Amino acid sequence: MHRYWKKFVAKKTGLAPGEKCLDLCTGTGDIGRAVLKYQPQASVTALDFSSEMLALARENQKKSRDTLRYLRGDAMAPPFPENHFDAVTVGYGLRNVLDLQVCLKNILSMLKPSGVLISLDVGKVGLPVIAELNQFYFFKIVPLIGKWLMPGQEMFDYLPHSSLEYPDQENLKRILLDVGFHQVDVFDFVFGASTVHVAYKAANT
Ligand SMILES: C[S@@+](CC[C@H](N)C(=O)[O-])C[C@H]1O[C@@H](n2cnc3c(N)ncnc32)[C@H](O)[C@@H]1O
Known part of the structure; x- marks a missing residue:
């Protein structure tokens, strides 16, 4: 089922050709690849701090021949300027970061105005x-x-x-709004056992 949920995440990016997406905590790159399937002309960077996971991801890339750009880095301190990405995706990652609020503030700052964060996790x-x-x-x-x-x-x-x-759906929504996201939509699957938060940055920031 996670494949369907990851496809859903990719669709929610709403990316247009040439737009930029960052897949945080990418693991073996599943969501990054789903985003490229959804929008093959997007530029997708896939970041993870585990070199072992990135090695597996690069093995996958030999088969899929996708254009994901893999990068080793920490989701707590991503090496990107402000207003850089149109979308940030993260699957089963926010649950693991050292400080959720700081991580979300960094994501908000990397997003362009009207940009979107989509997080898939257990609910x-x-x-x-x-x-x-x-x-x-x-x-x-x-x-x-x-x-x-x-x-x-x-x-x-x-x-x-x-x-x-990890915060439940409503609490995560409140945290996202508290750190400064403008609008947050929550999509539950399997009675809420799996959940997707779609958080938008305001257009005028
Ligand atoms: C459960 S896996 C999820 C992988 C992928 N997103 C997916 O949905 O299939 C979590 C990944 O997050 C990475 N990770 C955890 N904390 C991280 C951090 N602070 N910075 C970067 N990557 C992190 C781990 O190395 C691992 O690859």
């Missing part, structure tokens, strides 16, 4: 019974499947536990 399920089922699935079943598919991988334990600290 909180609202309906109580489904929330219980989701907790069970996420905390018990997902780690088991993970251990079976990728023995020794901590990711499937880390993912649910890191989501406990």
